Amino acid sequence: MSLPATPTRIQWMLESVWIASIAGALILWVSFGVRQSIGLFLLPVTTETGWDRTTFSIAAALMQLFWGCGQPFVVYLGERKFGFGKVIFASSLLYATSSWIMYGSPASSPGVFIFASALQGLAAGGNSFPIVLASVGRRIPAGSKYKSIVFGLVSSFGSFGQCCFLPMGRAMIGSLGWRWTFMTFGLMMAVMSPLSMFIQSVPPQKQDQDQATAPVDEEKRAAAKLEQEVAEFEKPKVVVNHEDMTLTQTLKFAFSSPTFILITLGFSVCGFHVAFLSTHLPAYLVDHDISSSLAAWVISVIGLGSVFGTISVGYICTRFRPKFVLTAIYLGRVFMLCIFYWVPTSLATVFSFSVIFGFLWLSTVPATTKFVGDMYGQKYLGTLTSITFVGHQIGAFCGAFVGGLVYDSMHNYSHMFYASIALACFASAANLLAPDEHPPQKPSK
Numbered sequence: 537m538s539l540p541a542t543p544t545r546i547q548w549m550l551e552s553v554w555i556a557s558i559a560g561a562l563i564l565w566v567s568f569g570v571r572q573s574i575g576l577f578l579l580p581v582t583t584e585t586g587w588d589r590t591t592f593s594i595a596a597a598l599m600q601l602f603w604g605c606g607q608p609f610v611v612y613l614g615e616r617k618f619g620f621g622k623v624i625f626a627s628s629l630l631y632a633t634s635s636w637i638m639y640g641s642p643a644s645s646p647g648v649f650i651f652a653s654a655l656q657g658l659a660a661g662g663n664s665f666p667i668v669l670a671s672v673g674r675r676i677p678a679g680s681k682y683k684s685i686v687f688g689l690v691s692s693f694g695s696f697g698q699c700c701f702l703p704m705g706r707a708m709i710g711s712l713g714w715r716w717t718f719m720t721f722g723l724m725m726a727v728m729s730p731l732s733m734f735i736q737s738v739p740p741q742k743q744d745q746d747q748a749t750a751p752v753d754e755e756k757r758a759a760a761k762l763e764q765e766v767a768e769f770e771k772p773k774v775v776v777n778h779e780d781m782t783l784t785q786t787l788k789f790a791f792s793s794p795t796f797i798l799i800t801l802g803f804s805v806c807g808f809h810v811a812f813l814s815t816h817l818p819a820y821l822v823d824h825d826i827s828s829s830l831a832a833w834v835i836s837v838i839g840l841g842s843v844f845g846t847i848s849v850g851y852i853c854t855r856f857r858p859k860f861v862l863t864a865i866y867l868g869r870v871f872m873l874c875i876f877y878w879v880p881t882s883l884a885t886v887f888s889f890s891v892i893f894g895f896l897w898l899s900t901v902p903a904t905t906k907f908v909g910d911m912y913g914q915k916y917l918g919t920l921t922s923i924t925f926v927g928h929q930i931g932a933f934c935g936a937f938v939g940g941l942v943y944d945s946m947h948n949y950s951h952m953f954y955a956s957i958a959l960a961c962f963a964s965a966a967n968l969l970a971p972d973e974h975p976p977q978k979p980s981k
Contacts, residue, residue: 553675557686559734560668561693563624566728567631567663569697570721571656572839573705574599575818576832580714581649589819591646593940595653596815597933600807602657603664604929610661611670611922616783620671620918621736627662628729634659635722638715657929663725663732665691665901666925670918671735673909683909688850688902695846695898698814698839706832786916790923795911798970799904800924802862804931805963806900809869809956812935813838820949824881834890841894849899850906858907859972865903866964868896870957877953911972931959 574596582592614623634655637648661667669687676683701721708717781789790796818831826834852861876889908920939952 553672553686556672556675556735557690559731560672561690563628563663563728563731563735564665564668564690564694565697565700566724567628567660567697568694569699569701569839570705570725571599571603571660572698572814572835573701573721575813575815575835576702576705576709577714577718578815578819579822579828580709584714585646587646588944589940590937590944591650591940593815593937595646595650596811596940597935597937598650599653599657599660600811600929600932600936602654603660604657604807604926604932606658607661607664607666607922607925607929608919611667611918614662614667615670615916615918619736620667621732621734624663624667624732624735625729627659628725628732630662631656631659632722632726635718635725638718661922664925665694665905666918666922668735669901669905670921673905673914673917684853684902684906685850687905688847688853691850691898691901691905692843692846694901695839695842695894699836699843700839702832702836702839706829710829781913781915783916783919786912786920790912790920793911795970795972796908796920796924798966799907800927802866802963802966802970803900803904803924804927805866805959807928807931807933808935808959810897810935811932812939812952812956815936816939816943816949816952819943821881821886823948826881826883826886830883830886834886837887837890838894838897841891842897842899845895845897845899846902848895850902853903853906857972858903858910859967859970861903862900862907862967863964865896865899866960866967869893869960870964872896873953873957873960877950877957907970907972 578589578592578596581587582589610623610627614620634652637652637655669690672686672690673683676686705717705721708720712720814835817835818828821831821834822828849861849865872889872893876885876893879885904924905917905921908924909917912920935952938955939949942951943949
């Protein structure tokens, strides 16, 4: 017979990085899986209601926009007011409620559907990468080499959700219809919401004691002190302790840094690609004589490739600087988009693209999170990554909305692929040029 739970045991469960990682991974698995399935609903919804693709794209784009713009406020509530666990729990229930509204949206009133999509986006901010990774990251000591690996593992379950929910959603739409599928997805979000208790807010862990108290003999200590004095004499430099800074100081410091701006701009390109492809790629493939069931599997395979991509990039970031990793990811997207668009469409080319592009799909998340954490500390990592996520979702809004607008006006997606390739080049250059060392100045108070 198991012993009753004691306060010490309960406290250990709440502070355990492993339990928090498992809970966060499961929440991302469901939340990201149901959100990435939005493209499956484009043809069924427009066919039943008679709407054009622009109307559906507005709903999908507003979901992305509200998701991004609401993210900093949601993370602020988690970091400063109510704690991560309560915010995630409430957001999951709000998502379920919005799914019920979508279920009852009348065909004659697209406004109800669009309103429910915006509500879904607002709820999505409460169980997305910034808030989950910030909560998990607080349980890992500062400076630990395992932090980026954990970020990659937890983030990979968002991609795994995409892999699982796309074929599941396609089968459910075929058997239950798109309305009941929306409602079932919302119910799944509500069922997973109690896991939020395991990712409640905890104080950030300090640096590993082994690293902080490593024995150093007197000769090495004296040499290090002399080297530091010489460096300070040659180039006076104020060392910024991010963990002692207030939220206002941190935000001023980040927004005055070109690195933060370039990271955000590059991440917005990632959002453009993800939203455009997840919303319009199934319809694009159907337009090129690929069956709708196979089109769903294409997005699923992208998600499966992304599982390995996010895990691998989490490890790679322990070996290479995040700016170079992100540069390589966006360059890889340039080549894959060029090949996919200009090579004749077939099952072989489509699934080859899915596997390779999937590796680059969400692998930007652990690299971007690591980049921001290295530059601006862990104390307000959730707030800072949520701000970069605003840029991501503004790009996602453009990818989802402009994709439908371009198709309805030109009846093809050619210009969207041209834009995707050009933006990938821009994102690669932005991350390559982003300085990853602070300038010798003290942040304003």
